[in-house]
Amino acid sequence: MDYEYIDCIDAGTRFCPCSLAETGECILCSCLRGEKFCDCINWKGVCIYGEFINNGQKSKNGRESYKCLIENKISRENVFYLKVSVPHSLAGELTYVGSFVFIRNEKFDNYYDTPISILEVNTEEDYIELGIELRGTKTKAIDLSEKELIIRGPYWNGIFGIKKINSLKEKRALIITNGIGIIPAIPLIKKLTENGNHIILISDTSNLDLSYVKSKIKNYNIKEIYLNIFSNGNLTEEFVNILNKYKEDTDLIHVSAQDIIILRISDLISDKSFTCCNNAKMCCGEGGCGACSARFSGHKVKKLCKLQIEPKYLFRERRLI
Amino acid sequence: MVIIGGGWAGCSASITAKKAGADVYLYEKTDMLLGLGNVGGIMRNNGRFTASEELIELGAGDLINICDESSLHKNINFSGHQHANLYNVNIIEPKVRRYLEEIGVNINLIKRAVDVEVKDRKIKGIHFSDGSYMEADVFIETTGSTGPMGNCLRYGNGCCMCILRCPAFGPRISISYRAGIADLQGEREDDVYGAFSGSCELSRESLSDEIIQELNKTGVYTAPLPEEYVNLDKLKTKVCQQYALKEYAENLILLDTGHIKLMTTYFPLDKLRKIPGFENARYIDPYAGGKGNSIRYLSVAPTGNDLRVKGLKNLFCAGEKAGLFVGHTEAICTGALAGHNAVRYYLGIKPLILPRTLAIGDIIAYANDRMKIKQGRRSRYTFAGSNYFERMKELNLYTIDKEIIRDRINKVSLKDVFNQKII
Numbered sequence: 001m002d003y004e005y006i007d008c009i010d011a012g013t014r015f016c017p018c019s020l021a022e023t024g025e026c027i028l029c030s031c032l033r034g035e036k037f038c039d040c041i042n043w044k045g046v047c048i049y050g051e052f053i054n055n056g057q058k059s060k061n062g063r064e065s066y067k068c069l070i071e072n073k074i075s076r077e078n079v080f081y082l083k084v085s086v087p088h089s090l091a092g093e094l095t096y097v098g099s100f101v102f103i104r105n106e107k108f109d110n111y112y113d114t115p116i117s118i119l120e121v122n123t124e125e126d127y128i129e130l131g132i133e134l135r136g137t138k139t140k141a142i143d144l145s146e147k148e149l150i151i152r153g154p155y156w157n158g159i160f161g162i163k164k165i166n167s168l169k170e171k172r173a174l175i176i177t178n179g180i181g182i183i184p185a186i187p188l189i190k191k192l193t194e195n196g197n198h199i200i201l202i203s204d205t206s207n208l209d210l211s212y213v214k215s216k217i218k219n220y221n222i223k224e225i226y227l228n229i230f231s232n233g234n235l236t237e238e239f240v241n242i243l244n245k246y247k248e249d250t251d252l253i254h255v256s257a258q259d260i261i262i263l264r265i266s267d268l269i270s271d272k273s274f275t276c277c278n279n280a281k282m283c284c285g286e287g288g289c290g291a292c293s294a295r296f297s298g299h300k301v302k303k304l305c306k307l308q309i310e311p312k313y314l315f316r317e318r319r320l321i
Numbered sequence: 322m323v324i325i326g327g328g329w330a331g332c333s334a335s336i337t338a339k340k341a342g343a344d345v346y347l348y349e350k351t352d353m354l355l356g357l358g359n360v361g362g363i364m365r366n367n368g369r370f371t372a373s374e375e376l377i378e379l380g381a382g383d384l385i386n387i388c389d390e391s392s393l394h395k396n397i398n399f400s401g402h403q404h405a406n407l408y409n410v411n412i413i414e415p416k417v418r419r420y421l422e423e424i425g426v427n428i429n430l431i432k433r434a435v436d437v438e439v440k441d442r443k444i445k446g447i448h449f450s451d452g453s454y455m456e457a458d459v460f461i462e463t464t465g466s467t468g469p470m471g472n473c474l475r476y477g478n479g480c481c482m483c484i485l486r487c488p489a490f491g492p493r494i495s496i497s498y499r500a501g502i503a504d505l506q507g508e509r510e511d512d513v514y515g516a517f518s519g520s521c522e523l524s525r526e527s528l529s530d531e532i533i534q535e536l537n538k539t540g541v542y543t544a545p546l547p548e549e550y551v552n553l554d555k556l557k558t559k560v561c562q563q564y565a566l567k568e569y570a571e572n573l574i575l576l577d578t579g580h581i582k583l584m585t586t587y588f589p590l591d592k593l594r595k596i597p598g599f600e601n602a603r604y605i606d607p608y609a610g611g612k613g614n615s616i617r618y619l620s621v622a623p624t625g626n627d628l629r630v631k632g633l634k635n636l637f638c639a640g641e642k643a644g645l646f647v648g649h650t651e652a653i654c655t656g657a658l659a660g661h662n663a664v665r666y667y668l669g670i671k672p673l674i675l676p677r678t679l680a681i682g683d684i685i686a687y688a689n690d691r692m693k694i695k696q697g698r699r700s701r702y703t704f705a706g707s708n709y710f711e712r713m714k715e716l717n718l719y720t721i722d723k724e725i726i727r728d729r730i731n732k733v734s735l736k737d738v739f740n741q742k743i744i
Contacts, residue, residue, distance in 0.1 A: 001438065001446060001454040031471040037504070037619055038471030040492040041435045043450065047470040047488070050480060 005042070007308035009098075009157040010286070012046040018306075019059045020287045021052050027287070027306060062286050065152040066090065067106065070145060071127060076209035079180065080143055081119070082130045086151060091123045093154035097191045098162055098184070098278075101153035102285060103130070105141040113150075114138040115282045117158050117184035120216065131213060133180040155285050157304070158184055160311050161275025164252060170196040171251035176243075176265065178229050178257035179206040182213055184277055185256045193220045200246055202239070204229035204257075229257070235264050247272060263315050276311045280304035295319040322663055323348065323447060323457040325434045325496055328356030329384070329649045330640025331463035332417055333656025334663070335426045337381050338461070341664035342744025345426045346455065348447070350433035351490045354421070355414045356465060360484045360522050360606040361649050362413075362578030364388045366405035367563070368704030368713045369650040370721050371680045376650075378730040379681075380740030381657035387416050388649070393577055394540030400568040401706060404721060407540055409579035410522075433491045434464075437500045443634045444500055450491055459635045459663045462496045463656060466507075466641040467518065467617045469493050476515040478613025481587070483518070484606050485615065497622040497642075502632045505692060507618030507645045508699050509558050515619050516701070517586040519561030519647075521610035525581050529598035536577040544573040544596055559586045561647050563706025573599075580605045587614045618645060626686050627672035628659040637663045644688040647703040654681045661739050668743060676733050680718045684709060 008027040010016050017026065026032035030039040031049040038049070052059070072083040084103075086094075094101065099121070102113035120129040132139050142149070159165065165188065173192050177185050182203055192199055199222040205214075217224065229239045243265070247253065253269055255262045256277040266274060282305045283291035292305040297317035302309065322338050324331050327349030338345050353359060364385070365373055373385045389395075391413050392406040399405065421428060436448040446456035469492030470480045480487065487493070498504050506514045525533060535542045556565040564584050568574065573596065574584040590611030593599050604610035622638050623631040630636040639659035640652035658681070662672040675682030684702055687709065691697030702709045713719040720726065730736050 001448070003436065003438075003448050003454065005452065029471070031475065037506075038469050038475075038492060039494065039498065040469060040471060041494060041499075043433075043491040045488075047474070047480065047492075049471045050474050053474055053479075 004310065004313050007042065007044065007163075008306050009162075009308050010306055011044040011048060015060055015062060015286070016046070017048050017052045017055070017059050018062065018286055021048065022059050025287075027303070063152050063155070065150050067148050068151045069148055074212055076212070079131060079133050079208045079210070081212050082132070082149070083127055084130065084149060084151065085127050088123070088126045090151070090153060091121055091126045091128065094118050094121045094128060095123065096156055097165055097187050098156055098159035099187065100155050100158045100184070101128070101151050102155070102282075103142060103152075104138070104150050105145045106148055106150050108141050111283075112138050112141050113152060113283065114142060115155070115285065119183050119186055119213070131180065131183040133208060152285075155305075157306060157308065158278050159188070159275060160278055160309055160314065161254075162308060164273055164275055165191065165254070168192060168195060168197055168252050172198045172249060173200070173252045173254065174246055174250040175199060175201045175254045176229070176257065177201070177203045178261055179204065179208055181256035181258075181277060182210055185254070186213065186216060188254060188256075189217065189220050189222060193222070199223070200250075201225065202227070202229070202242060230261055233260070235261070240268070243268060259315075262311070266311065266315070270312075274311050276314070278304060322346065322459050322461065322667070323455055324461045324463060324660075325447065326356070326463035326465060326493075326640075326642070327354040327428070327430070328463060328465055328640060329358045329652035330465075330642070330656035330659070331461070332421060333381065333384055333653040334461045334463060334639055334660030335421055336383050336424065337657045337660035337739045338664055339424050339426055340380075340740055340742065341661055342742045343664050343667070346429065346457065347421070347426055348429045348432045348434055348449070350431070350493060351486055352430050353414050354418050354428070354430075357467065357484060357518070358649055359410055359414055360580070362408045362410050362582060363576065363648070363705070364392070364406045364408060364650060366402040366705045368680060368710045368719050369648065370404055371713070371719055371726065372650050372654055372684075372704045374723055374726040375679050375681050375730060376654055376657060378727055378737075379657070379735055380737035383420065384417065384653050387420060388413070391416060393579060397540045399541045399576065400543070400572075400574055401563070401566045407576055407578045411579040431490065433494070434496055435494050435499075437496055439500050439633075442632065444636055447496070459667050460496070460637070461659050461663050462622065462630070462636060462638045462642055463640045463652075463659075464493045464496060464642055465617075466620045467493070467615045472515065472619050473613075473616045476513065476619065477517060477616035478587070481610060481613045481615065482608035483615045495620040495622075497630050497633070497636060497638065498620065500633055500636065502622060502630055504620040505623060506698070507621065507701070508695075515616040517558050518614040518617055519559040519564055519584070519586055521583050521585070521587055521604060521614060522578075522580040522606040523575075523583055524603045524605050527601045527603040528581060529600070532575070532598045536575060536581060540577045542575040544575070544598060546572055546596070550592060555586060561703070562701045562708075563647065563703050563710065565707070587611065617641060621645065621692070624689065626674045626689055627662050628655060628685070629662065629666065629672065635666060637666070644685070644692060645698070645701050646684075646688065647701045648705060650705075651684070651703055655685065657739055658685070664743060670743070673738065675735075678733060679729060680704060680713055683716070683718060687712065
């Protein structure tokens, strides 16, 4: 039976309740949405209303920004990789699948904050590695950074379907990536491997030099297939054949690519357990600014920076204009 | 048949539904049945004796018998109450659970119902918090009206960690509300929603030898309160109006139900420990009984006298869900009727409405009538005391004569009606 369970990625964390509670817009809590009585369908383990009252009817502090040293930079065609020193506490909070941070060149103002997925994190030496595709003004500004970057975090909603991923143990996963989408798939591969899962990676590296990332993948014993996935607005025949070949013997399919590719693939695997990356435009990352809002039929607005939803509900009845 | 909520009402409904011939699936959010019954224990006091015997004659005395067999003290009197039995809360739940298993009820623990699918005013199925879904022909909601945490916070003194254990197992959800039927609320005397649960429990070993000895022997202990602690206003706040007599404000009244039941909503621990015999006192339930207690009566569903929820075709309810009832006996009685009527509905037979010549029939009808008016929403309905027990006496419904009760049931041809297999 189709039923949309919703989840807020920040519920119960040190950032909960957030400013949405102060304006009666909490995603999960009925008492913090102006209702008179508790109707806690989406219990996450903590009474958010209780936390709010106990905090003097105020929200907790949001994420902080840190000035971080760039330790190393590898520049390639259309893409560059950064190794950045971060505070130890921040490193510890970026170990989860789906973690990301907002980064910007310190010479530009905060509108240049760019959400970038974590490629790798090291909590002993306290650094993160990022892979950034050069596309437009924000990413080029970051490329211009010399010594330091402003990093704001931690954020965790980079992937939809996180529960399924974390609970997959000793099963089979098929990971499909396009272009820079391979970056957020690396922590995913690490987690799934740690949980004893067998992984097949189908990747379209497009025109990006992803050799650095590919070298990291060699650390995991997975089957890699590189081919062209998408062309002229459609999935390529070659890819569809390979997908059909592998999808039957798979317990989870993850797609880390543009929305159009996620949508096209989801049509072909509608009966399969399916997760995907979060492509929402983000600015504050905490539900306030509305940049990430997606509209759905029935006047529903979902804030994709915080909401964890099942990928199958991402496009269903979605309003595009 | 799906029954949501494994307290006294849900267990009772399971039994009569099973006897009537249904396939019963009972769902409970915590890891134990009986809910508040695990910290209750008072049976057969005042009019509850009558109701218990009526229920036995009607053919659904199974749980009454289990309570009688599990009693630590029988036929005792305490302030305002006669011939009470006190069952041992430590042994009651496994007994009830095994009985239900024996008769073939499918018990599903740690299953929290969170939403429904409704079509044409009929519930099709229930969604659970673990992602599962269950369809059935007919549903009974016996989720009670206590808490959850958000309500206890807004209308009480906050979560006090009671037996319902919302922080561990998640909050209860009002299924009737999820199905689109607005809940009704009870009010306290001062026009505030909800009422505090009326008692808490202390650890036996934490009380003085003198108190324990008296409790072991007689089942009751009364400790006069120093004048500065007497708070008559607190009586108005509690659910259990039958224990809202002056004696309960001027004294601490303890009952031995396995743990030691303190007949007051809550009592600050530092004050309690100043009373002779209570110097080392410690709360067993709620864990923070010094701070407050759970808030009840915030989600009553509107029902007919057949206990079917108004506005839906196939949802019945019982216990506190069905009205401003207090007590295990009330839950067991309404549960028995709901379980039976749910099966009648499935078969297309007219539901049973118990006549008002029976205490059980009268309390249901009376509570329903009274719920419609503001004054009525400030009262509670229990065979054990307050307005309804007075009414029982006035109408000659109250009796402890089993012959009279037997006749009463025979006169309306309802002997063993709940024992009949109708499928």
